[in-house]
Amino acid sequence: MTDAWSLLPERAQTLLRVLIDRYTDEGAPIGSRALARMSDLNLSPATVRNVMADLEDLGLVRAPHTSSGRVPTEFAYRLFVDSLLTAPGKAPVDARRLERILREAAEDDPQQMADTASNLLSSLTQFAGVVTIPSRARALFRQIDFVSLSPGRVLMVLVTNDGGVQNRIIHPNKPYGQDELTRFANFLNERLNGQSIQGLRETLVAELKSTREQIEGNLSEAITLAESAVEAVEDEAGVAVAGQVNLMGIDELGDVDRMRRLFNAFAEKRELVSLLDQCERAQGVKIFIGRESGSRTFDECGVVGASYGVDDEVVGVLGVIGPKRMPYDRVISIVDVTSRLLSSALSRQ
Amino acid sequence: MTDAWSLLPERAQTLLRVLIDRYTDEGAPIGSRALARMSDLNLSPATVRNVMADLEDLGLVRAPHTSSGRVPTEFAYRLFVDSLLTAPGKAPVDARRLERILREAAEDDPQQMADTASNLLSSLTQFAGVVTIPSRARALFRQIDFVSLSPGRVLMVLVTNDGGVQNRIIHPNKPYGQDELTRFANFLNERLNGQSIQGLRETLVAELKSTREQIEGNLSEAITLAESAVEAVEDEAGVAVAGQVNLMGIDELGDVDRMRRLFNAFAEKRELVSLLDQCERAQGVKIFIGRESGSRTFDECGVVGASYGVDDEVVGVLGVIGPKRMPYDRVISIVDVTSRLLSSALSRQ
DNA sequence: GCTTGGCGCTCCGGTTAGGCGAGTGCTAGT
DNA sequence: ACTAGCACTCGCCTAACCGGAGCGCCAAGC
Numbered sequence: 090m091t092d093a094w095s096l097l098p099e100r101a102q103t104l105l106r107v108l109i110d111r112y113t114d115e116g117a118p119i120g121s122r123a124l125a126r127m128s129d130l131n132l133s134p135a136t137v138r139n140v141m142a143d144l145e146d147l148g149l150v151r152a153p154h155t156s157s158g159r160v161p162t163e164f165a166y167r168l169f170v171d172s173l174l175t176a177p178g179k180a181p182v183d184a185r186r187l188e189r190i191l192r193e194a195a196e197d198d199p200q201q202m203a204d205t206a207s208n209l210l211s212s213l214t215q216f217a218g219v220v221t222i223p224s225r226a227r228a229l230f231r232q233i234d235f236v237s238l239s240p241g242r243v244l245m246v247l248v249t250n251d252g253g254v255q256n257r258i259i260h261p262n263k264p265y266g267q268d269e270l271t272r273f274a275n276f277l278n279e280r281l282n283g284q285s286i287q288g289l290r291e292t293l294v295a296e297l298k299s300t301r302e303q304i305e306g307n308l309s310e311a312i313t314l315a316e317s318a319v320e321a322v323e324d325e326a327g328v329a330v331a332g333q334v335n336l337m338g339i340d341e342l343g344d345v346d347r348m349r350r351l352f353n354a355f356a357e358k359r360e361l362v363s364l365l366d367q368c369e370r371a372q373g374v375k376i377f378i379g380r381e382s383g384s385r386t387f388d389e390c391g392v393v394g395a396s397y398g399v400d401d402e403v404v405g406v407l408g409v410i411g412p413k414r415m416p417y418d419r420v421i422s423i424v425d426v427t428s429r430l431l432s433s434a435l436s437r438q
Numbered sequence: 439m440t441d442a443w444s445l446l447p448e449r450a451q452t453l454l455r456v457l458i459d460r461y462t463d464e465g466a467p468i469g470s471r472a473l474a475r476m477s478d479l480n481l482s483p484a485t486v487r488n489v490m491a492d493l494e495d496l497g498l499v500r501a502p503h504t505s506s507g508r509v510p511t512e513f514a515y516r517l518f519v520d521s522l523l524t525a526p527g528k529a530p531v532d533a534r535r536l537e538r539i540l541r542e543a544a545e546d547d548p549q550q551m552a553d554t555a556s557n558l559l560s561s562l563t564q565f566a567g568v569v570t571i572p573s574r575a576r577a578l579f580r581q582i583d584f585v586s587l588s589p590g591r592v593l594m595v596l597v598t599n600d601g602g603v604q605n606r607i608i609h610p611n612k613p614y615g616q617d618e619l620t621r622f623a624n625f626l627n628e629r630l631n632g633q634s635i636q637g638l639r640e641t642l643v644a645e646l647k648s649t650r651e652q653i654e655g656n657l658s659e660a661i662t663l664a665e666s667a668v669e670a671v672e673d674e675a676g677v678a679v680a681g682q683v684n685l686m687g688i689d690e691l692g693d694v695d696r697m698r699r700l701f702n703a704f705a706e707k708r709e710l711v712s713l714l715d716q717c718e719r720a721q722g723v724k725i726f727i728g729r730e731s732g733s734r735t736f737d738e739c740g741v742v743g744a745s746y747g748v749d750d751e752v753v754g755v756l757g758v759i760g761p762k763r764m765p766y767d768r769v770i771s772i773v774d775v776t777s778r779l780l781s782s783a784l785s786r787q
Numbered sequence: 788g789c790t791t792g793g794c795g796c797t798c799c800g801g802t803t804a805g806g807c808g809a810g811t812g813c814t815a816g817t
Numbered sequence: 818a819c820t821a822g823c824a825c826t827c828g829c830c831t832a833a834c835c836g837g838a839g840c841g842c843c844a845a846g847c
Binding site: 118120121122134135138139141142152155156157158 | 809810811812
């Protein structure tokens with residue numbers, strides 16, 4: 090798609106931009122007179138009307154009913170946003186402060202980092218902020234512990250090099266004493282230190298083979314236990330969401346019923362994740378306006394998302410969800426900056 | 439307070455009960471004709487009107503405006519609910535199934551147990567379910583681990599006998615190697631095993647004294663580290679909330695703004711906890727109707743709460759939050775049963 | 788003396804009609 | 818190529834109206 094926006098006559102561009110601007114923070118149709126006065130083009134309302142008629146033919150604006158002001162369409166927002174993305178976005182945010190906050194949060198565990206970041210996003214934009222919690226699949230094995238809770242119940246604690254802790258209660262086939270469990274843990278810690286969790290499963294299988302030949306006690310059992318650790322990591326698919334409340338009472342988001350479904354989506358998180366995941370592939374900021382999201386639930390929403398990661402490897406996604414009518418320029422730079430800062434906070438720890 | 443409810447003339451009792459019943463699931467004022475027909479007392483509307491006039495004098499019902507039907511007051515709900523509490527509540531819920539579910543959840547960690555329970559409460563009542571996560575303060579020390587993440591950053595993992603895991607990243611004054619940290623951990627595990635977290639602090643202080651005299655290396659440092667574990671436990675004040683969405687669109691909860699504050703309270707959780715905490719003292723089910731909650735945010739809500747615990751010791755609180763107009767009998771028995779089951783699931787593990 | 792039917796009155800909610808303001812499209816004029 | 822003017826269309830607000838539901842009171846009946 091060539092930049093369709095810049096193909097518009099300059100005057101139309103200006104007017105449309107102003108229209109979008111005003112509509113974004115008033116939410117009501119804008120009439121020709123108002124538009125004429127607000128653009129500093131010194132045009133009469135009549136002329137503006139003519140331009141509007143053209144834009145209407147192009148599908149860029151529409152009038153909710155005969156003789157009311159105009160409203161930009163989703164398509165117009167799309168073009169406008171595209172033009173923003175190609176233009177160099179300035180960062181109006183106090184990056185310094187943000188960086189410090191995120192850095193501190195990243196020092197603690199990933200969960201907390203995601204919480205902080207989503208709070209940041211929501212309070213800066215006044216919409217809802219969403220941050221996926223980096224899966225530990227890419228982290229490195231640091232230490233594993235088994236604690237016997239009662240006969241037949243063992244607590245597994247897995248620590249990764251990013252400070253993440255994953256724990257789960259498992260029910261092994263045979264009851265083991267704490268001594269045995271400690272031996273298992275020592276064995277595993279020795280072998281697995283520094284390995285990536287991702288590749289752990291294969292390593293385990295390989296180890297299992299080689300260990301079986303030695304009659305070294307039932308250490309093979311240790312490996313079975315460790316596999317449950319890998320499962321625990323894979324199961325986890327956390328998201329931090331903050332500021333949903335901000336969306337409440339934004340009237341375009343429609344009737345109570347619609348709103349209810351939206352909040353449900355925030356609570357369930359499943360749909361949320363699949364939406365955000367679409368940003369993973371994209372370089373830079375990715376935006377869905379209205380039905381572009383594909384999901385019925387979000388078809389009155391605008392979504393601005395970006396991925397973050399370490400060393401060109403994506404580990405998570407973050408974004409802002411608000412109404413379609415949203416100050417995209419501001420939100421885009423906020424999301425953009427946040428994703429960069431988060432990445433850098435992660436990489437230099 | 440003697441049971442004011444039973445002091446009412448029998449006929450008034452019946453009518454008021456029917457009124458509350460109908461109002462609870464219609465939400466609209468009920469007129470004398472309807473009331474006359476619904477109660478099987480075979481009374482004429484006029485008679486009902488007379489009774490209503492009496493009840494109005496007593497402050498038990500009121501008419502929103504001249505010549506509309508009657509609506510029960512908070513006070514009437516209060517009396518009604520009191521009469522329910524003294525009466526033996528039957529348990530209409532399938533306790534067997536619930537017990538199994540909760541038992542399974544309790545086998546995993548406390549967090550998960552609270553999640554399950556709050557989901558249960560909300561789906562059974564169709565309101566919001568809230569469950570505080572048992573503070574581990576009363577749990578017993580099982581094991582502590584220190585993992586060196588990077589120079590100056592140490593991950594502390596504390597395991598309690600209930601399968602709870604508490605972790606936190608700490609920044610000790612001096613950098614320690616993993617070997618040293620392991621020694622610290624061993625030292626602590628030996629001394630503290632089986633102690634209650636609650637009393638840990640004092641034990642630590644005492645240990646600190648006695649250890650200082652021995653020049654046993656810098657084991658006193660270990661104690662300082664362990665103190666941060668106690669802090670971590672104390673800091674935590676978790677709550678599991680489920681089904682807030684159910685409250686959305688209940689119109690008496692008022693305008694968007696009110697609703698917003700309500701949802702904020704759910705997100706912040708602080709106010710929620712302080713509300714629920716008031717149930718801790720009470721034996722059995724405790725109920726707040728409207729302004730009784732003390733909090734402005736909940737003054738259009740009804741809250742049914744109960745505490746749960748092991749061996750007469752309260753470890754947490756749970757409850758249901760809905761509109762004032764709520765089928766208290768149903769909700770009460772659900773909350774009651776859930777709290778009992780949760781207690782028993784905890785005690786026999 | 789409690790209960791009941793009847794009557795007059797009040798108030799809410801929905802509907803209708805009219806007026807106002809904002810805005811458009813079109814056309815003619817600069 | 819713009820602009821000014823005009824007729825027309827809507828949406829929205831207010832006032833007025835009407836029917837229905839319901840109450841209080843009263844007088845009559847069991």
